[in-house]
Amino acid sequence: MSTPATESIIIVGGGHAAAQLCAGLSQAGLGARTILICEEPLLPYHRPPLSKAFLKAAEEQPMPHRPSDWYEQAGIQVIAGDSVVAIDRNARRVRLKSGSELAWHRLVLATGTRARTLPALEAPLSNVTSLRHAADAERLRALLAGAQRVVILGGGFIGLEIAATAHAQGKQVTVLEAAPRLMGRAASAELSEHVLNSHRTNGMDIRTDATADAFEIQDGKVTAVVTAGGERLPLDVLVVGIGAVPETALAEAAGLTCSDGIIVDAHMRSSDADILAIGDCTRFDEAYTGRQLRLESVQNANDQAKTACATLTGTPAAHKALPWFWSEQGGLRLQMAGLPPAPGTDDQLIVRRQGAKPESFSLFHYVNGVLVCVESVNAPLDHVTSRKLLELGVSPAPETVVDASVALKSLIPVAA
Known part of the structure; x- marks a missing residue:
């Protein structure tokens, strides 16, 4: 009917x-x-x-x-x-x-x-792809299966997630990020630096302030990227992850x-x-x-x-939802609650560490004494609790936050 x-x-x-x-x-x-x-x-x-599990196994749907x-x-x-x-x-x-x-x-x-494109790559090229939809993922998965050298343009969430997945499959991965740091639109400079160092330590070639100046194309395929510095990077697959x-x-x-x-x-x-x-x-x-x-x-x-x-449905209510994000990049589980202070803001950064685990910590960002954002690395409990604190407008004292012996959950008002 x-x-x-x-x-x-x-x-x-x-x-x-x-x-x-x-x-x-x-x-x-x-x-x-x-x-x-x-x-x-x-x-x-x-x-x-x-950008993760789907690329790893041919049977994934x-x-x-x-x-x-x-x-x-x-x-x-x-x-x-x-x-x-x-x-x-x-x-x-x-x-x-x-x-x-x-x-x-x-x-x-x-x-x-839709994925942002580059004019030089607008013609159909058999080994170039972006990732927005399932069809893109299926194509990228097929390309990775027969590839060894992968170049990724863009160091945002998508680019780094694909990079970590390809690296885990034994591919030689190079990431070119045009900006001075990774994930510039979504993460603080401190988190960006940690992610960069972690990936480099794990063997990925990640470059910031790096752009592709030219592309060598032969028989409908990109065979190499030439960087702005004149370096030639031969490749089997080129992934364009320069935003949406x-x-x-x-x-x-x-x-x-x-x-x-x-x-x-x-x-x-x-x-x-x-x-x-x-x-x-x-x-x-x-x-x-x-x-x-x-x-x-x-x-x-x-x-x-x-x-x-x-x-x-006729019951309108003004939108108020705390922004939060996540990204899994190999062994890095990044979770962000709230939005990092705008560039140039005079903010205070407090690092909360998980005991003797250097790979697990959270970054608490304060502006004028008010907690505005928490970025967690391999610390899911911090993330869940921080979201609650931010939603309630609770700004715990920095000296309390930095003390790992104090459970964040205990800082949530009992009435909540």
Whole structure:
């Protein structure tokens, strides 16, 4: 039975935000009104494993958030392998690539991001890839199977996760990061330095302030990268991990306000109140820092989906969710709660160590005496407790934090 246009909620996108919103709408009894349109020919699936476990074993498959029968039982109509190419706000209709048109009462854009590219590598090259989707991961896995020398452009989370995975498979890995340090958008300088030293100690060739000046191409393959310093790096596989660009073309064509993302308010509404946006494609006023940001994380996607669900079900609540992130890079388990102080901020850094374990510690960042961010390395209990402290606005004294004999859990108010 088709959903009346006066009631339908169309979700555009098949990532974590879309999956979480489907779950919320189903729980609210609105599954039968929901239509999910996924460009990929797959149900929404977990993406973090793509740069790690998925690359290690040929039998690994994308892990869906929920099986197809869950969507059927929830009454959610799923259109996979098709995409929205135009939004008609006046007629409240979307046109699909297949030519179909669907009417909507409320529209949610969860279009995510696309990999940033380099002009010199835009032509199809058989041994060059990025990593955003399952198809990219399948291609990279096949390339790595027959490769020995891997060059990765970009020292962010994705680039370093792939590097650690390839290194563990015995590949010769070189990472070129154009910025002065690794993970510059997501981590503090102190954490970046630790990660750099750890990877180098483990035998990876990681270079900062390093760019590719030219690419040697032969028979549809890149055979070498020439660095800005003139060094020639022969390779079998080239991975481009230089960041992501928000997918805003659809929103911009529809006249929605965009600026490095679709601008949304505290209820996830775009400049058209009947069109919401969630996930990596959005830019919003982050509640804890007051800064307008675009966050690329599973946590942000899930939390924004919950806020959007509240808006769609008529129980709107302003979005306030503590940002947190994680990255697994070989033997490094990085977990961050809150956002590092902006560059130039006069902050105080406190290091909490895990007894005699130099590989396990947490960095507590204070600004004007207020705890704003905690970065943990191989210290999951610190991370979980720190998230609670930050959510509650509790700023324990630095001299207490540095004392490993004091359990962080004991610093959480009893009432909480």
